[in-house]
Amino acid sequence: MSVARGVAPLAAALIALALARAARGQTPGAAFDHARHRRVVPTCATCHAGAAQPDASLWPDPASCAVCHDGAIRRRLAWQPPAAARRSNLRFTHARHAAAATRRAARDTTQRPSSCLDCHTDLGAPAVVRRAAVGRCLSCHGVQVRHLSAPDSACATCHLSLAEARALTREDVARFPAPDRHKEAGFLARGGHGAAAGPAAASCATCHSRDFCLGCHVDAPEQPAIQALPSDPRSLAIAVRLAAPPSHAQPSFATRHGGAVGRDAGACATCHTRESCVACHTTPPRVAAHLASGGPGRSAGAVVSRHPPPSHVGGFADRHAGQASAAAGSCAGCHARADCLACHRPQGGRGAGYHPAGFLARHPAAAYSREISCSDCHNTAGFCAACHATAGLTARRALGSGYHDATPFFIAGHGAAARRSLETCVGCHAERDCLACHSALGGRRFNPHGPGFDAERLKRRNPEVCTACHGTSIP
Amino acid sequence: MPASCGPSFVRRFVLLVALLGAVAPARLAAQGYHLRLDTRAQAVSYRGVALDSVPARDTVSGPGGGPATTDGFAVRCAGAEYCTFFRPGPVLRGGPLVTDADLTVWGLGVAGLSLHASGRAGYQIGDAGAWPGLGPALQLLEAYADYSTPRWTARLGRQSMASRLGWSGFDGARLTLRNPASGLALGAYGGWGLARGVALPVTSPALNPLDDFQPRQRQRVIGVVAGWAARRFDVSAIYHREVDPRSDYFVSERAGADLTLRPARGWALTGGADYDFALGLWGSAEASLGYAAPGGRAAAMIAARRYRPHFDLWTIWGAFSPVPYREVSASLAVAPVPKLRLRASGERYRFDAADAATPLVASVDHGWRAELAATWTPSGAWTLDYGYHAAFGAGASTRGFEAAARYAPAPRLALAVQAATLDRPLEFRYDESVVRLLGADLEYRPTERLAVTVGAARYAEDRRRPDVAALDWNQTQLHARAVLLLGRGADLRGLPPAVRRMPGGGGER
Numbered sequence: 001m002s003v004a005r006g007v008a009p010l011a012a013a014l015i016a017l018a019l020a021r022a023a024r025g026q027t028p029g030a031a032f033d034h035a036r037h038r039r040v041v042p043t044c045a046t047c048h049a050g051a052a053q054p055d056a057s058l059w060p061d062p063a064s065c066a067v068c069h070d071g072a073i074r075r076r077l078a079w080q081p082p083a084a085a086r087r088s089n090l091r092f093t094h095a096r097h098a099a100a101a102t103r104r105a106a107r108d109t110t111q112r113p114s115s116c117l118d119c120h121t122d123l124g125a126p127a128v129v130r131r132a133a134v135g136r137c138l139s140c141h142g143v144q145v146r147h148l149s150a151p152d153s154a155c156a157t158c159h160l161s162l163a164e165a166r167a168l169t170r171e172d173v174a175r176f177p178a179p180d181r182h183k184e185a186g187f188l189a190r191g192g193h194g195a196a197a198g199p200a201a202a203s204c205a206t207c208h209s210r211d212f213c214l215g216c217h218v219d220a221p222e223q224p225a226i227q228a229l230p231s232d233p234r235s236l237a238i239a240v241r242l243a244a245p246p247s248h249a250q251p252s253f254a255t256r257h258g259g260a261v262g263r264d265a266g267a268c269a270t271c272h273t274r275e276s277c278v279a280c281h282t283t284p285p286r287v288a289a290h291l292a293s294g295g296p297g298r299s300a301g302a303v304v305s306r307h308p309p310p311s312h313v314g315g316f317a318d319r320h321a322g323q324a325s326a327a328a329g330s331c332a333g334c335h336a337r338a339d340c341l342a343c344h345r346p347q348g349g350r351g352a353g354y355h356p357a358g359f360l361a362r363h364p365a366a367a368y369s370r371e372i373s374c375s376d377c378h379n380t381a382g383f384c385a386a387c388h389a390t391a392g393l394t395a396r397r398a399l400g401s402g403y404h405d406a407t408p409f410f411i412a413g414h415g416a417a418a419r420r421s422l423e424t425c426v427g428c429h430a431e432r433d434c435l436a437c438h439s440a441l442g443g444r445r446f447n448p449h450g451p452g453f454d455a456e457r458l459k460r461r462n463p464e465v466c467t468a469c470h471g472t473s474i475p
Numbered sequence: 476m477p478a479s480c481g482p483s484f485v486r487r488f489v490l491l492v493a494l495l496g497a498v499a500p501a502r503l504a505a506q507g508y509h510l511r512l513d514t515r516a517q518a519v520s521y522r523g524v525a526l527d528s529v530p531a532r533d534t535v536s537g538p539g540g541g542p543a544t545t546d547g548f549a550v551r552c553a554g555a556e557y558c559t560f561f562r563p564g565p566v567l568r569g570g571p572l573v574t575d576a577d578l579t580v581w582g583l584g585v586a587g588l589s590l591h592a593s594g595r596a597g598y599q600i601g602d603a604g605a606w607p608g609l610g611p612a613l614q615l616l617e618a619y620a621d622y623s624t625p626r627w628t629a630r631l632g633r634q635s636m637a638s639r640l641g642w643s644g645f646d647g648a649r650l651t652l653r654n655p656a657s658g659l660a661l662g663a664y665g666g667w668g669l670a671r672g673v674a675l676p677v678t679s680p681a682l683n684p685l686d687d688f689q690p691r692q693r694q695r696v697i698g699v700v701a702g703w704a705a706r707r708f709d710v711s712a713i714y715h716r717e718v719d720p721r722s723d724y725f726v727s728e729r730a731g732a733d734l735t736l737r738p739a740r741g742w743a744l745t746g747g748a749d750y751d752f753a754l755g756l757w758g759s760a761e762a763s764l765g766y767a768a769p770g771g772r773a774a775a776m777i778a779a780r781r782y783r784p785h786f787d788l789w790t791i792w793g794a795f796s797p798v799p800y801r802e803v804s805a806s807l808a809v810a811p812v813p814k815l816r817l818r819a820s821g822e823r824y825r826f827d828a829a830d831a832a833t834p835l836v837a838s839v840d841h842g843w844r845a846e847l848a849a850t851w852t853p854s855g856a857w858t859l860d861y862g863y864h865a866a867f868g869a870g871a872s873t874r875g876f877e878a879a880a881r882y883a884p885a886p887r888l889a890l891a892v893q894a895a896t897l898d899r900p901l902e903f904r905y906d907e908s909v910v911r912l913l914g915a916d917l918e919y920r921p922t923e924r925l926a927v928t929v930g931a932a933r934y935a936e937d938r939r940r941p942d943v944a945a946l947d948w949n950q951t952q953l954h955a956r957a958v959l960l961l962g963r964g965a966d967l968r969g970l971p972p973a974v975r976r977m978p979g980g981g982g983e984r
Contacts, residue, residue, distance in 0.1 A: 319778065322747040322761060325639045326733035327702065327709030337617075338511065338577050338593070344635070344642040345616050345674055347515065347573045347595060347608065356877065358895040358912040360950075361934060365899065368870030369800070369824065369842055370782050373759075376641045378608075379673035382682040387607035391523030392564045404551075413836025419829040420840065420869055422797040423784045430687040431791050438795075450796025451830045454755040461753045462724040462788040468688065469791065 034129040040068065044116045051094040051116070057081065058094075087172055089165035089206070091158055149180045155203035162209055163230040174237040176207050188243065194225075194270075201225050209235035216242045218292055218301035219269045242271060242302060265290040271302040317354065318372045344377050368424045375423065384427035395429045419450055431468070439469045509962035511577040516570065518953040519606060523564035528557045569605025573597045575616075579962075587624055593617040595674075610681040616674040617644075627652045635674070636664070638700065638713045639731030639749055640785075644669035645696045658704040668696040668717050668726075677789070690789045694719055694726045709735040719789065726787050728752040741767050751785065754793055758783050773809045780804070780824075798827040814852045818862075821845040826869065842868020856883050873899045875910075887920040908938040914952075924960040 045051055050058030059081030069077045101114035119132040134147050141157055143150050159165075162173065186192045193204075204225075209232035213220055220226045247253060247260070261268055268276075269291050277288040292298060324331050343354040354377070359366070367374055367384075378384060388394060404410040418425050438448040448469075449455065459466055459474060466474045529544050531552050537543025542550050542558060550558035574596045581589040593616040597609040619632030628651045635644040647666015653659065670677045676693045683689045694717040702711035711733050717726040731749030738744065748760035763778035783799035786792040802824035810816045825841040848862035858881040865874035875897035883889040895912040914932030921927070934950040 319761070319763065319780075321637070321639070321641075322733045322745045322763075323709070323735050323743075324637050325713070325731075326711045326735045326745070326747070327704045337591070340637065340642070341577075341593060341616055341635070344637075344672075345593075345595075347575060347597070357879075357893045357914055357932065358877065358897065358910075358934070361895075361897050361910040361912065361936075362866075362873040362875070362899055365866050365868065365871035365873040369844075369866070369868045370784070371844065371866075373641070373782070373784075375672050375784070377672055379670055379675075379682055382610075382670070382673050382675065382679075383607050386604065386681075390567065390604045390607070391521075392525050392561065393523070394526075409835040413831075413838070415831025416829040416840070417836075417838050417869065419796060419798045419831055420800070420826045420838075422786075422792055422795055424870065426790075426792060432687060434795070435791075448795045450798065451828065452756055453794065453796050457755045458753065458788075458794065461728065462719075462722075462726070464719075464722060464724055465788050465791055465794060469794070 032129075051098075054093065054095045085167070087167040087169070089160045089162070089168055091156075091160050148177055152179075152181065152203050155179075155206040159206045161202065161205035161230070162207060162235055163205065163232050168234065170234050170237040173207070173234045176238065189245065201228050205229055207235070207238065209233075211235050212238060212240065214297070214299050215240045216299050216301075217270060218273045218298045220299065221297050222269075222292070242299075244302065271299075272304070273298065273301045276302060276304045321376070346377055367427070368421045370421065370423065380423060380426055388428050393428050395433045435469060440473075441469065441471050507580070507582040507962070509577075509579045510960070511575075512959045512961070513575040513577075513956070514573070514958075515954065515956045516572045517606070518568075518570050519950065520566060520568040521950040522566045524561040525564040526559060527562045528559045531556055531558050534558055567605040568601045570600030571597065571606040571609050572600060573609065585622070588620065588622050590620050591617060592619075611675070611679065614674055625653075625655050633669075633674075635669075638698075638715070639711070639733050639747055640713060640715050640729050641671065643671065643696075643715070644674055647696065651700075660700075660702045660704070662700040663698065664700070665695075665697040668694040671787075677787075688790055690719065690721075690726075692719065692721050707737050709733075717787070724788070725753050726789055727785075729758065729785070731758075741769065753788055756783070757781075758785055759799070771810065773807075775805070775807045777805045778803070798829050800824045800826040816850045818848045818850075819846070824868070839869045842866065842872075844868075857881070858883075871899065873897055875899075889918040891916045891918070908936050910934055910936045926956075926958040928954075928956040930954050 041047055047060035047064065048058050049056035062077070062080060065077055065079065068074045098114065105114070117129070119136050120129050122128060122130065122133065137158055138144075138147060138150065141154070143154055162168070181187060182193075184192070208229065210220070210226055210229040211231055211233050212235035213223075213226040213229065215236070217223060217226060272291055274288045274291045274293045277291065320331075346353065355363075366372070374380070374384070385394075404414070434448070435443070437444040438446050455466075455475070463474060527548075529550060531542075533545065534542040534550055534552065535545055537547070537549050542552055544550055544560060548560040548562065550560040552558035576592075576594050576596075578592045579589060580591075583590070595614040595616060597612055597614070599606065599609050615633055617633055617635055619630050619634045622629045628649075630649045631647075633644065633646045634649060635642060636649070645664070645666040645668045647664060649662060649664035651660055651662035653661070667676070669675060670679070670682055673682065675682055677690050678693055696715070696717050698713060698715040700711065700713045702709070712731070714730045716728040718724070719726050729749055729751050731747060733747035734745065736744040743765045744763070745765075746760075746762035749758040750756075751758050759780075759782045761778060761780040763776055765774070765776035767774040780802040781799050782802070784797050786797075802822055804820065804822035806818070806820035808816060808818045821844065823841070823843045829840070844864070844866040846862060846864040848860065851859045851861075853859070860877070860879040860881075862877045863875070864877070866872055875895055877893070877895040879891060879893040881889055881891040892915045893912070894914075895910075897910040897912070899908055899910065912932060912934050914930060916928060916930035918926065918928045931954070932952045934952075936949055
């Protein structure tokens with residue numbers, strides 16, 4: 001009986017609310033003149049049966065409206081109740097709420113039984129029935145601040161966790177308002193949301209799930225508060241951006257962060273994986289062992305940006321050989337072996353890579369003057385000569401085939417050009433082209449040896465080279 | 476069967492696998508692996524030239540005063556009965572399709588033991604040989620077992636090595652001893668050598684397009700390396716020799732040293748030189764001083780360089796006495812505002828005296844190169860590059876503009892377009908021409924483990940030649956690429972973005 005006593009006023013208020021909507025525009029939320037219909041509808045539950053019976057609809061039955069609104073007594077209404085329940089993450093049900101209110105009234109005789117109007121009217125205007133105001137919820141539950149300023153521990157009182165609120169869509173989640181606390185300075189810092197998340201994890205779960213935390217936390221597997229949260233991809237609808245702490249903006253941070261890391265590596269472990277260290281450090285520092293290695297279940301964390309070493313100024317790729325051979329280990333701190341092979345063993349099917357786009361068009365100039373050493377990556381015979389041969393740039397005998405056609409009598413003066421860029425010559429010419437004139441065994445017997453040639457030394461090292469031109473009669 | 480996969484190699488590979496099987500306990504369940512597959516395909520078409528001849532008596536005086544064919548091709552007669560010239564060749568169409576596979580396996584039950592293999596499969600669609608570097612169809616770039624402890628590393632199999640003397644490869648073993656406390660390291664290696672600039676033995680038919688002095692056996696390689704890495708400096712030295720096993724004569728014998736000094740924060744002084752014992756000549760050498768301001772707002776470098784080509788002694792080219800050139804260069808990069816970076820560089824070089832009489836041909840013995848460039852990143856999504864480069868020198872000259880724009884509306888998606896114009900007058904030839912390039916690339920990374928790139932480029936050439944041999948070199952290229960990462964490990968995410976931005980730092984990964 002006590003339950004019925006508590007529900008009756010509530011139902012009366014609700015029915016008044018629904019009728020008021022129907023009268024104004026027949027759409028939920030539109031005003032319905034509950035006061036006017038109060039004379040024909042004795043209780044709220046008359047129209048809002050769902051407020052008293054959990055398995056009944058909260059909306060009025062249009063047929064009951066048609067008793068009067070039949071076109072004769074009153075004009076007909078086209079109003080129909082919504083087909084689906086409103087998507088919500090409220091923990092509230094009328095029946096349970098009314099029962100709790102009744103129990104409370106039974107315990108405390110100073111409290112009067114709750115009525116529908118307690119929640120569905122504004123203070124001072126009891127006749128205007130409206131949707132329950134959140135302020136009324138807060139005041140009854142002892143929260144004396146406005147909704148979004150409520151304590152972290154209060155959210156779960158009225159709200160389901162995100163995982164429980166299955167009806168909500170990603171768009172609904174994206175529209176969640178942020179509590180005021182989230183905007184406070186230092187909320188993202190270590191003592192901010194992290195400290196609050198422990199005792200108020202249930203409140204965090206109202207809007208967030210583990211997926212949301214993984215957006216920043218690389219130490220998620222080590223954080224009990226994060227692991228306690230269920231997984232729900234809808235939480236990713238709330239955008240979050242990992243921001244560097246103010247200390248990271250200091251000009252000297254890059255060179256002096258080691259001290260801070262040494263004092264408290266755990267502070268770094270929230271945002272940084274072990275890969276953050278090796279992105280810059282040639283040899284991983286000891287503190288790297290305190291950081292987790294990136295992988296599934298963790299955020300990628302902060303992406304460390306570094307400045308290239310002093311040696312890596314413009315064009316370093318052309319001149320890195322010296323440093324790479326002086327300390328190959330230092331390269332390995334940042335570069336994988338596949339990076340080396342990508343250029344030093346170039347594949348025929350690749351487009352622009354080490355060379356800029358369009359280099360093919362200007363490679364003659366770069367190759368002739370050996371802007372870089374082509375043979376470090378390209379085999380002269382297998383790459384240069386093979387391609388030139390396919391394109392028709394192959395000498396079939398001595399000079400004079402017509403290719404060097406801008407300079408009359410080029411053959412008579414090619415020696416200087418040949419000595420300056422012999423690697424270019426052999427891109428089209430084979431030894432036999434030159435031996436036609438430069439062999440001691442026949443032809444014109446022109447001596448090809450130039451400045452600094454040490455015949456005796458070469459003869460000692462490999463006399464077979466000498467026999468190519470001199471036969472067995474090496475001088 | 477390609478030479479790189481010949482019977483001797485197969486025998487050694489089987490031996491290696493057997494050895495690994497012996498040393499690795501059967502705890503393969505703990506294995507970790509990392510496999511990277513990189514497939515690229517291109518469609519290219521271009522036109523070459525074809526050698527032709529005409530009786531000397533049938534030539535006429537051409538527009539330059541020299542002999543020409545009656546239909547306008549300049550010819551070279553050189554006193555012979557027949558004169559030769561180049562006609563436009565047929566249009567060649569090719570479709571190189573290449574797949575690279577990089578495999579690393581660890582967790583074999585022995586701490587410090589890992590296996591590494593890098594292979595390549597290439598296939599030519601269309602005209603045979605239309606694109607270089609595809610043969611043989613299967614290539615083994617590297618395949619070695621690596622055992623590392625803090626004090627020593629042993630490596631066995633096909634491997635490549637970066638040193639002062641270049642990037643060289645061999646099938647064999649390498650042992651490196653080191654003292655981590657002092658930074659000292661000493662290593663030795665030996666085996667059967669690979670040819671320069673390619674992962675093929677010198678006996679491979681793929682390296683002999685002109686069919687001349689190709690060795691019949693692979694050279695034996697042996698070398699010693701020493702290094703010292705400290706906080707303020709790195710120094711290393713190498714001695715490397717290659718011997719022809721058939722005759723026991725040297726194919727190559729060289730030594731070199733490199734030094735890097737870091738005297739103060741931001742400063743680096745590097746230098747190195749090598750010496751060719753076989754010819755008794757100094758080879759290449761260089762020295763540079765670089766400075767990078769904290770925060771990357773400015774960087775500058777001055778350098779000097781000497782370059783002399785090296786030829787193995789199984790060719791006769793070393794006996795033709797190639798002369799070196801000496802070069803000085805400087806570069807400067809500044810970021811006057813955070814989103815703008817300006818770069819400038821210049822080089823000037825001069826060849827040593829060639830001591831070759833040129834009574835009838837005058838050719839320059841010096842040259843220079845310069846480049847100006849700017850990179851503007853108005854937002855995180857946009858990157859705009861613009862540059863001008865010019866090179867003048869012996870043999871060929873170029874000058875041109877380059878522009879590129881990259882738009883990345885999402886972290887996994889980027890569109891890039893580039894355009895360039897190039898003038899390239901060539902010495903010794905009637906070949907002054909203008910080339911224009913227009914290209915575009917689309918990069919998409921649907922997952923962390925898959926990256927796809929498609930693109931196209933068009934080269935259009937206007938050859939300014941006084942005779943009718945002004946054939947164009949127009950070219951169209953289409954390309955596509957897919958990179959797939961398989962396996963375990965955090966490194967499957969790829970290199971950090973900061974590393975990818977570094978020069979030559981694997982930007983395509």
